[in-house]
Amino acid sequence: MDYKSKAIMVSAINFYFTDEKNKTLTPLHKAYKRGTSGSKWKQAYQAVKHDRRNSLKKANIKNLLHALGALYILNLYYRDERTDIGCVYLTDHDFDNRAGSEIFSAHYCRATVVLMQPHMDDRCIVPPIGDELNKAIYIIKYDDASFKRMYKNYCLDSQISIDRFKKSTEIQKFLADHPEYREKTIEEICMAAGGVDLHSRIICSQYTKQEKSTRIEAMLNKHSDIYPELYPGRLPLEDG
Known part of the structure; x- marks a missing residue:
């Protein structure tokens, strides 16, 4: 270390x-x-x-x-302690980085903005932490259980969105008329084909919105992985 x-x-x-x-x-x-x-x-x-x-x-x-x-x-x-900061929806996420000292405060960085995607690891943190990670003693992050639930909810919502997208005659007609959009993301195609209204009908967020137990913590920075690696083949179970 x-x-x-x-x-x-x-x-x-x-x-x-x-x-x-x-x-x-x-x-x-x-x-x-x-x-x-x-x-x-x-x-x-x-x-x-x-x-x-x-x-x-x-x-x-x-x-x-x-x-x-x-x-x-x-x-x-x-x-070697992890400090539970609390539920995202119930606290203001303050972290007492003095850690019991009356003289010093520990440098820390945040990794609580993540871009959900099919393959999740520390590269999903935005913006990249960079040099701040070297100086940080603590990292503010979602706890592992919350991170896994967030990913599972993302996968469930994504699958519903994909199914709606494939079944939409409006989308299929648009792609037939505009083949140049076939390589775009689902979100981009929805917005181009029908704007916000079509986007809201295709893109699902019901599982993500239901999650109310997401917690964050302060983890000691040991220059190991901040978040576990997740991908569809490792979809977390209910207790994960």
Whole structure:
């Protein structure tokens, strides 16, 4: 597990910084290295430990904050907890990223906007998380059970939409007259053939709309998969 880019914020109101950039810390950067190649706070710790008299000036607030920040991050990963944030339809999705600290807040990113498609994995997250994922200690996401139900509902609605599409004489006539649309999506063809009215008659969302138990959680970022891989051959069961 690579912790070196994990970021935290000094969020306690009784710390004053002349430069706001100094409030963001990556205390484990170079902490694994030895000697002068290691992080500044680690060098200071070793110097004070072995020669307190001549190195006492290195025992400053900056190095103390970085050392405490490193311990804070390691404790979060040692606890290895997932935090239930609540039902999407009942909460405002606030996450207390202080995680019990009165000094620090953990950097986090959100992965709660997903594009439903036949083959689901982390590539369905929009927009892609990118560099934020490297800094994040927590990822805000749908819990796995909710994600699987969302996908199952999508598949059920999609199958109904496909059946309606194939049986629609209006659609078939439009495609016969406009063969250039045959490679378009069902949604695009519906809109071109009959606008919003036809789209609403063909595209089904009854199962998706019925889902009221979707939950989100804060998961520790271990650079593993955020969501399980799902595709029609792995359609979740009712208890999944």
